[in-house]
Amino acid sequence: xxxxxxxxxxxxxxxxxxxxxxxxxxxxxxxxxxxxxxxxxxxxxxxxxxxxxxxxxxxxxxxxxxxxxxxxxxxxxxxxxxxxxxxxxxxxxxxxxxxxxxxxxxxxxxxxxxxxxxxxxxxxxxxxxxxxxxxxxxxxxxxxxxxxxxxxxxxxxxxxxxxxxxxxxxxxxxxxxxxxxxxxxxxxxxxxxxxxxxxxxxxxxxxxxxxxxxxxxxxxxxxxxxxxxxxxxxxxxxxxxxxxxxxxxxxxxxxxxxxxxxxxxxxxxxxxxxxxxxxxxxxxxxxxxxxxxxxxxxxxxxxxxxxxxxxxxxxxxxxxxxxxxxxxxxxxxxxxxxxxxxxxxxxxxxxxxxxxxxxxxxxxxxxxxxxxxxxxxxxxxxxxxxxxxxxxxxxxxxxxxxxxxxxxxxxxxxxxxxxxxxxxxxxxxxxxxxxxxxxxxxxxxxxxxxxxxxxxxxxxxxxxxxxxxxxxxxxxxxxxxxxxxxxxxxxxxxxxxxxxxxxxxxxxxxxxxxxxxxxxxxxxxxxxxxxxxxxxxxxxxxxxxxxxxxxxxxxxxxxxxxxxxxxxxxxxxxxxxxxxxxxxxxxxxxxxxxxxxxxxxxxxxxxxxxxxxxxxxxxxxxxxxxxxxxxxxxxxxxxxxxxxxxxxx
Amino acid sequence: xxxxxxxxxxxxxxxxxxxxxxxxxxxxxxxxxxxxxxxxxxxxxxxxxxxxxxxxxxxxxxxxxxxxxxxxxxxxxxxxxxxxxxxxxxxxxxxxxxxxxxxxxxxxxxxx
Numbered sequence: 001x002x003x004x005x006x007x008x009x010x011x012x013x014x015x016x017x018x019x020x021x022x023x024x025x026x027x028x029x030x031x032x033x034x035x036x037x038x039x040x041x042x043x044x045x046x047x048x049x050x051x052x053x054x055x056x057x058x059x060x061x062x063x064x065x066x067x068x069x070x071x072x073x074x075x076x077x078x079x080x081x082x083x084x085x086x087x088x089x090x091x092x093x094x095x096x097x098x099x100x101x102x103x104x105x106x107x108x109x110x111x112x113x114x115x116x117x118x119x120x121x122x123x124x125x126x127x128x129x130x131x132x133x134x135x136x137x138x139x140x141x142x143x144x145x146x147x148x149x150x151x152x153x154x155x156x157x158x159x160x161x162x163x164x165x166x167x168x169x170x171x172x173x174x175x176x177x178x179x180x181x182x183x184x185x186x187x188x189x190x191x192x193x194x195x196x197x198x199x200x201x202x203x204x205x206x207x208x209x210x211x212x213x214x215x216x217x218x219x220x221x222x223x224x225x226x227x228x229x230x231x232x233x234x235x236x237x238x239x240x241x242x243x244x245x246x247x248x249x250x251x252x253x254x255x256x257x258x259x260x261x262x263x264x265x266x267x268x269x270x271x272x273x274x275x276x277x278x279x280x281x282x283x284x285x286x287x288x289x290x291x292x293x294x295x296x297x298x299x300x301x302x303x304x305x306x307x308x309x310x311x312x313x314x315x316x317x318x319x320x321x322x323x324x325x326x327x328x329x330x331x332x333x334x335x336x337x338x339x340x341x342x343x344x345x346x347x348x349x350x351x352x353x354x355x356x357x358x359x360x361x362x363x364x365x366x367x368x369x370x371x372x373x374x375x376x377x378x379x380x381x382x383x384x385x386x387x388x389x390x391x392x393x394x395x396x397x398x399x400x401x402x403x404x405x406x407x408x409x410x411x412x413x414x415x416x417x418x419x420x421x422x423x424x425x426x427x428x429x430x431x432x433x434x435x436x437x438x439x440x441x442x443x444x445x446x447x448x449x450x451x452x453x454x455x456x457x458x459x460x461x462x463x464x465x466x467x468x469x470x471x472x473x474x475x476x477x478x479x480x481x482x483x484x485x486x487x488x489x490x491x492x493x494x495x496x497x498x499x500x501x502x503x504x505x506x507x508x509x510x511x512x513x514x515x516x517x518x519x520x521x522x523x524x525x526x527x528x529x530x531x532x533x534x535x536x537x538x539x540x541x542x543x544x545x546x547x548x549x550x551x552x553x554x555x556x557x558x559x560x561x562x563x564x565x566x567x568x569x570x571x572x573x574x575x576x577x578x579x580x581x582x583x584x585x586x587x588x589x590x591x592x593x594x595x596x597x598x599x600x601x602x603x604x605x606x607x608x609x610x611x612x613x614x615x616x617x618x619x620x621x622x623x624x625x626x627x628x629x630x631x632x633x634x635x636x637x638x639x640x641x642x643x644x645x646x647x648x649x
Numbered sequence: 650x651x652x653x654x655x656x657x658x659x660x661x662x663x664x665x666x667x668x669x670x671x672x673x674x675x676x677x678x679x680x681x682x683x684x685x686x687x688x689x690x691x692x693x694x695x696x697x698x699x700x701x702x703x704x705x706x707x708x709x710x711x712x713x714x715x716x717x718x719x720x721x722x723x724x725x726x727x728x729x730x731x732x733x734x735x736x737x738x739x740x741x742x743x744x745x746x747x748x749x750x751x752x753x754x755x756x757x758x759x760x761x
Contacts (some may be wrong), residue, residue: 150659357725445759449750450702451695458695464758471761485698496761567688569700574685583731586685647691649699 011221029211032555048255074103074239076249076455077168078111080215081139083251084354086112086166088130088521090123091141093149096170096186099239100141112139114196115521115552117514118544120147124154124229125167125511125542126518128476132314133522135290137164137222144171144233151194153508153509159198159227160345160388161313161505162286162378164222165229166215167195168226169403173204176543191233197385205235225259225289225377225402235439246630259289259405262375266399267406270373271413273397277338278431280306281325283350284403286318286514287342293404300411303418307332311352312481313502318495322434324393325416327444327490331436334365341374341404347393358579373397375406388506397560434501444490456645457620459561462533463487465623466559469631470531478519479512480504484561485649487535498528510541513558517545520556529634530555536562536595536602543605550610557634558606558641559627562616563648564596570648602643615643672710672742680740684732688726694744700724704747713741 002228007069046171071463077100089112104114117123120142127138142151148169158165171191172178178187188194188396192202201221205211211234213325218230262265274280282301288294297317301308307325310317317324325332333339333351341347348362351372355361366372373590374396382389399406408609463484471493480503481488494500501519504511513534520530538559549556577584590596599616606613616625623644630640681687681694689748696702707713717727720726732740753759 195746219751394719412689442753445753447696447702448759449753450705451691451693452750454691454693454695456692458693459697460695461758464756464761468758468761475760482698487697522686524677570685570688574688575723578725578727578731581728583684583727586683587689589685647695647697648688649691 003636010195012508014050019533031591040601043413045095050259051226056174065509066129069240072099072103072240073211073243073244074099074234075107076208076243076247077215077234077239078103078108079212079249080212080251080314082108084166084215084219084254085136085183086139087134087301088112088127088138090117090126090130090138090518092117092123092147094141094143094147094170094186095183096143096147096169096172096236097141097168097239099236100234103239111449112458115548117548119542120150121154121510122514122517122542122545122548124151124165124167125514126521126548127510128154128158128163128304128505128547129165129501129515129518129520129629130522131158131165131227131518132161132515133476133478133498133519137166137219138518140165140167141234142167143186144169145186145188145194148231150189153426153506153510154514155195155229156198157504157506157508157511159200159386160503162226163227163505165233166218166222167229167233168197168234170236171204171205171233173233174235174237176239179350182357187482192231194503195231197383198229198426199231200226200618202231202233205231208247211238213252216254218252220257223257225405226381227289228381228487235402259402260380260400261409262401262406264409266397270375270397270399271410271417273338273371274304274372274410274414275308275417278425279336279338280304280338281332281336282306282308282340282342283311283333283344284308284342285311285344286290286313286316286502287403288314288316288497289343289404289606290403293407293633296407296411296496298413300407302430303411303414305426305433307336307433309333313343313345313491313505314501315494315497315502316342317444318493319489320437320493322437323430324437325433327439327440328436330365334367335364336370337367338371338373339366339458341372341376343376343378344374344537345376345378345388345635346390347372347374347395348391351393361623363579371396373399375399375401375403377402441490445520448487448491451647453620455618455620456563456647457618457623458647459484459649460487461620462559462561462623462644462646463491464466465620466531466533466627467492469624469627470529473529473631474527475529475531476519476523477533478499478516478530478556479534480525481533483535483649484533484646498523509538512538513545515552516558517549517556519552520549521552524555524637529557529631531557532559533561536556536560536600537566539602540595543609546606546611546639546641547609553636554635554636554639557627557630559630560602560615560641561646562600562602562643563646564599565594565648566649567593577591592646602641606639606641611639611641613641615641616645617642618645672740672744672745673740674739674742677736677739677741677743677746678734679737681743683737684740686740693747699761704744705749706743707744709737710741713737713744 340591351364451458476498516532603613633640650728
């Protein structure tokens, strides 16, 4: 039963008192009652209370100023979070959601567990990484204005990455309830407007009943493919005021959420195309939404003995499966007479090479007459402003549906069409693909041997050294691999859905470090060893995550890919300079791009935030022992960082 | 005559592994950094995700020069205004001096 009694401080009364205090503080130094005394150390002692302060502390308060709120609305909000199974709350604390913060701690017993983040961009990116391991959203809280503004790029990354995130943004919508200038500065008329272009849905509930319904709706929408971030405003007055006496504390039921499968007729048509094709090829981008997505694609590919290219925005297909053709992707595309994209967001890029030094000159790389089919939930939800939908690709068949949910029906349809003749043809095809896959692995190993003993350390050597130490553990690579030439994906045996998570959906820098930590939090309860190959520039955008990892004792082995530059931009500058036929000396090319002079000591940076660390390491012979030390620490439940000075790519 | 023409065609196509006649490998190593070749190809020309392997056993000098002037893919063209043939000869000499790595079978980490 909610109760607000007198002789306590309700939100408005508390705000008035604080405003009075602020006025006193402002006035105090200008009109002290007497000169401040100095402490023996020379530091000024506390000022004596001013007449106004004395009055505030000794005179009886006005009766209406004193209120106690025993069942604040935020308690209900936290009950809703519990009902939705939200395990973690990633946030930098902020007064606009302090009601929720307090209720999480006192009413909720620190559930969802509050993970202290040092930037709202980190909060959202951590939730992004968590979602990709756990398959469900975490909660992020932020100021409705400055917090959401900080979080914006990470929200865009999650939006493009189809990662579900529940963002609750604090706001005081009633102008009469805003205390002073800061709460006006931190208030907004339309909380969701800042990020509406790259969230799936948002709402600003005006009552607790409204909040409960919208929170459950938000969760449902976030988890329905295409999964995406959603935003809910949490009004400050609603959080801190008592729930109405007649309020029904019931939480709306969350239904079992299913994914949209493809139209049966279209699935049957695709099955016929697949069985008839001489060289069908699957291209998977985010098709493994859950662990089932991985196993279903294996079954489908093996049934047809068809090749698979894994674009690895998720862990869609085992790297060493004989049908994996990722390392010879262009040749596989050129050979195919039927290409089926599974949650591929850039089909145009699959079937074209983009030539041209200045202007883009696309060239089709498919054989004449090749059929193209897409199964993608992205077709069910797009917005227009941000261009993440990529260039339009002409297709023969589009199935707007979740690829993972469509696969069981597709597999069954294919099996029904199999004949002995086709099975024999499939086996012959599979044998050729297996040999091509074996040769691709040999080529990758040969390529990795070049520069083997180089210093700075070659990224292939770095990857091989890590693999040697983790391959017998239950491991999870929680970072992207693009920046190290994808060597882990070429050399390691990845076969579980948590072995790899893909990179930043919107390619926004500042994602890797916090997303890795969020993934490590999700891996923690399973006892997995989380390993991150961390780019230096990315870490410097979000290095507060080091403190978060130490404070919350999150086991994560971070191995720096420290090439001392925003290296991608060095290459871009060089390209432009050559296009302008004037070249660029490397020293000039480093202007604005190099992260050196002084070099950053990442081990000391980590140590300063309580993370055990070592390095910089430039000799590859020192790597193995360092990684073993790091694994030991991570297995004890703590973070560890190894700074490795590396080749650029 | 036919033999000479055929040989020139092969060289132009870049299929011959060559040694520089007069290149200065030490200077070439500096130029390899100065012109930013390492940024895509690595400090030892080992290649990777951003650029092809150049060493050990580089293309013949003529083929290397031809490719640098008229590259394909994402590599930007380097005209003789940017890097001279003589400088490319030094770079070629450096690439030719890079020792071969151990055989893959002799590297346990690459057999796991």
